[in-house]
Amino acid sequence: MYAVIRLRSTAVLLALAGLVAAPVPALAAVPAQPGPSLGFDLDAATIPELQQRMDHGRLSAVALTQAYLRRIDALDGKVHAVVAVDPAALRAAAASDVRRRTGHTLGQLDGIPVLLKDNIDTRTLPATAGSRALPRSRPAADAALVDRLQRGGAVILGKTNLSEWANYRSTHATSGWSGIGGQTNDPYVLDRNPCGSSSGSGAAVAATLAQVAIGTETDGSIVCPAGANDVVGEKPTLGLVSRTGVVPISAEQDTAGPMARHVVDTAITLSVLQGRDAADPATAAIPANQPRDYAALLRPGALRGARIGVWRMAGQDADVDRVVQDAVRTLTSRGATVVEVDPPYQDQIGAAESPALLTEFKRDVNAYLTHRPGHPANLNELIAFNRKDPVELSKFGQELFEQAAAAPSPADPTYRAQRATATSLARRSIDETLAAQHLDAIVAPTNSPAWKTTYGTGDAFVLGSSTPAAVAGYPNVSVPAGFAGPLPIGVSFFAGRWADARVLALAAAFEKAAPARRAPAFIPTIG
Template structure:
């Protein structure tokens, strides 16, 4: 962590040298003259266009907040030493009337399984800090060509939560434990835990997460932010530490649906190095934010997958969401998605084979660290930190898994993907639905390394295994703990689910800034 702290300290010294901002309180009053937590990207762009804000001031405010508040949350591994230079370049473009678009000058954090030349991905492992990729991840290149300011890297559940059957989300050997900013001894959920917690704590305008199954939407729900898991292939995975090419995707996390839509518009696009992106339809929307409108729910038919009876607060929040949908003109139909047990039985063994295949391929091009899964297993056994909280059972199972040409594996993957797609497609078709809504998460559990993650419910698997879009949006609370709902639909329906989520957000705004409570009852 010494190198991480040096990077952070250097950037903060630059901030403090160039700013006379007062110490930042927990609320998002940064001295900018407006509530940063509530501000959307379009509002920030308007302020910058009219001269009331600069990218340097905005980036400085976020860096100051990271320094002031992230000691409580531990969501940011390191700030990018070039962030203020990138912000200054954005301001120069704006003065010359050469803005690169709606993401120009907007500070963005990246989950630390995404390669950048300045800050190579570690996946949270102490085995990878010396890795030096030859280039930025494709999605980072797209962000930079859109003018975004790369603010730094966020902590994650080490190896995207695919190391142990008994893991605790938000912990990594490099970053330690990320905390939920609403109640600090509660868990932030999912492998994109640092991205969700950082956005919730107003430490960046947007963060990029990744998901194999639940790792964008669950931290979005648990941290009261928006998370969009795109259709598989919409965003390139080149330069992202993999679990499985059959399910992995990166996606935006933000406090507002419009910000997620703006960011996705920049992230998406074909990449010759990622064959999945070749399937993007010629008619796929280029500007998702332009398709958001408050009346999107009127006349829509929405299936509700309640997952009822598992948590009383979730049942209440889903009931409130159904009443909101109905009040906004949607017809709501109860559904029960089929095939879930069979999908679950096939998914994990398929992922084990794919993880070994795809991780070994990734490591081959990243010199300076263990070069295979077997070498990582051996590294962890020698390291004094890596196995201090929980083991590496999934690593060991993946190392022993059959190869990708094994007929049993091929049947498992075909079963998981086809049944997940059918579970959504058949339900939409049979009931003439436009989308399905379901609870994203139950209230965050207390972080406990003895018991591991205490999941009660989640709805991510059908869309994740199918490769279909899924967006979580804040919907309510259990005391101080957030609960989200997810909208998902068929392949390439990203614009539709974002429009429904935005209309729901407008009709029943549930987002509120965290209070950083030490524990419940405090």
């Protein structure tokens, strides 16, 4: 099974890489707090700070990668965020160090360890979507986004757990659980839920198990785990990042995006991820003038003179209301004009989105599985596999799989009307709100405090603001904003199509004005 090939020992990885390195500390010697063995706070360090240290010879990519591997060894037994580490990670880090010594670095991600959600294809590790039906799935090629990361010099550290099939198997699914990886825990309170299908990516970054992780989102699966795990997550404009080699739910909404502890790291990673791909037609629409270096456009004073709509979603959770009010005070104190808004059409968007996704999932997952010989070849075969497997249906069922199998074809007029309604109304909900109030962006609560993880009844989700941007295909970035006790709450900045630079700049200015993130304490439970 997949778990058997986990290679978490740093010593094993060093041997595989053929490297000569300093002795690896025993597991008991690994510090529980970030970074003392490196001489600085790894949790707080940004990519530019790491690059500066490497440029001045105070840090190497191998030492940085070792530090993250040791933390995985020491801490992931509590969080269960990482399902496998890449045996080539230290070899890639050593190659980065050679490039640096010879003056041939590949950019701001060179030597930076990155984790990938386990629905992203890599040749070195299986791509399972968390399913026991695909434990030995070895793609013939890396996903396009992985190729871009590698060409940018990033060190692929391994794979993160996810909500199985990106949380699209059951109406009663529990976020963070998969048949391959088990249950990912929220590192702030371990019996609480990490939210969304990119749960492992969010939890791993929060626990400082990598500098950056890549998540994917159809509706909320980047921004919600970012909010619940007190990190930054950016869901890009649809088409900005190629989906080739990523297990799909819907080509009309799916996108991959970066998750990190700092907005600047998210911006740097997005700059590397983005680009056209002939195999993903959505990327052909990237404007010729789309920025190529988002980090260069981050300005501490970006909020001054900005007009921000605040969508409070008030009255559902008192802690969320307090955090949003604190965010409003921060925005106004930094010179922004805040306007109360309530984006229209939300009920109609949801009513059309749900049935449309059923048709799109069947279409797109069947197309993906045709390239995975030796495993279930289509959705019906996945359903049959799960019925026979002793683990897959042990926590919850596969109602969405069964509904998708019975869904109409993409040529069906009802489906076509549902998709047109969902997308057009989602775009109008944002575009009309921005235009009516002359706004630069909308800010809203990303998440309510994390709920206790249980099985059989689904997630105890209270609120989220992801749907308009997700269904519209517009950019959305979540940034830490506050806490309910020890549980993080984020706020999201979203705006119109291709406005990724704008929302990142606003989020970075907010982050600097009101730094809310703190490292997790791995509390077992709370009352």
